[in-house]
Each structure stands twice: as C-alpha cells, then as structure tokens.
Amino acid sequence: MAKATAVIPPDEVERRLKAELPKWRLEDGWIRRTYKTQSWKSTLMVINTVGHLAEAAWHHPDITASYAWVEVRLMSHDAKGITDRDFSLAKKIEDVVQWQPGADEATGLEGTPQGDQRFAYVKYD
Known part of the structure; x- marks a missing residue:
C-alpha cells in the first residue's frame, strides 16, 4: 500500500490548479471539475472512463452525475487533504476525457462526427 503523501496547503493548491489544471477548482477541501456532456450516454461514458483511470x-x-454533466471530486482520504496523487489523477482524467482526435492527426482518427446529435459526446472546452 502506498504511503500517504504530504497535504498541500490550500494557497498552493489554488496556485497549482491555476497553472496546471485551470478548469479544476478547490471547493470544500476537494479539487473538482465538472464535465458537460451531450446526453446520458456520454455521461455514462465519462463516468466509466474516470472509473477505469x-x-x-x-x-x-x-x-x-446528471443527464448532461459529471462532477469529479478528488481528495486523499488517508491524508485528509489534497496531495500530489490528486493532481496526478486529475491530470490523467483531464487528458483522457478532453482528448479529441483531429483530421490532421497522422493516426487517421477523425473524431466524433459534428452536427449529428446521434453521435454527440462530450462538450469540449
């Protein structure tokens, strides 16, 4: 089992969020992020992605979660505060949930079709 890491003071958490995770916020002792989705289907996909990570x-x-949004809250329960582990997981969640391929990628992945609600997914920032 991993050892608890040091709790990061709130002013340092705020500074790091601004620099490293600008869409996340510190509130009530948690770092939080709300992802907007297009439908229940995409809400469940985000939840499962976060769960896997x-x-x-x-x-x-x-x-x-609700029909068109998911809120993720992180805090290290064993340390009773925000630690580097919370930042590491938040960054990985942000990278994966906000990732979207583009037509210019060499992989050939073109991304979710735009303009057709049957394929609507995350409302990207």
Missing part, C-alpha cells in the same frame, strides 16, 4: 491508479474520486 481511478481503479488503475488505485485512487478513487467521488463522482456526481
């Missing part, structure tokens, strides 16, 4: 990292967020 959290389980692989063995660091589990709290998640709240």
Whole structure:
C-alpha cells in the first residue's frame, strides 16, 4: 500500500490548479471539475472512463452525475487533504476525457462526427 503523501496547503493548491489544471477548482477541501456532456450516454461514458483511470491508479474520486454533466471530486482520504496523487489523477482524467482526435492527426482518427446529435459526446472546452 502506498504511503500517504504530504497535504498541500490550500494557497498552493489554488496556485497549482491555476497553472496546471485551470478548469479544476478547490471547493470544500476537494479539487473538482465538472464535465458537460451531450446526453446520458456520454455521461455514462465519462463516468466509466474516470472509473477505469481511478481503479488503475488505485485512487478513487467521488463522482456526481446528471443527464448532461459529471462532477469529479478528488481528495486523499488517508491524508485528509489534497496531495500530489490528486493532481496526478486529475491530470490523467483531464487528458483522457478532453482528448479529441483531429483530421490532421497522422493516426487517421477523425473524431466524433459534428452536427449529428446521434453521435454527440462530450462538450469540449
């Protein structure tokens, strides 16, 4: 089992969020991010993505969801505060959920079709 890391003071958390994760915020002792989605289907896809990353990292967020949004909250329960583990997982979640291929990528992945609600997914920032 991993040792608890040091709790980061709130002013340092705020500074790091601004620099490293500008869409995340510190509120009530958690770092939080709300992802807007297009439908229940995409909400569930985001939840499952976060769940997979959290389980692989063995660091589990709290998640709240509705039809068209998902809120992810991170805090290291064992340390009773925000630690580097929270920042690491938040960055991985952000990278994966906000990733979108483009037509200019050499991989040939073109991304979700735009303009057709049948294929609507995350509302990217």
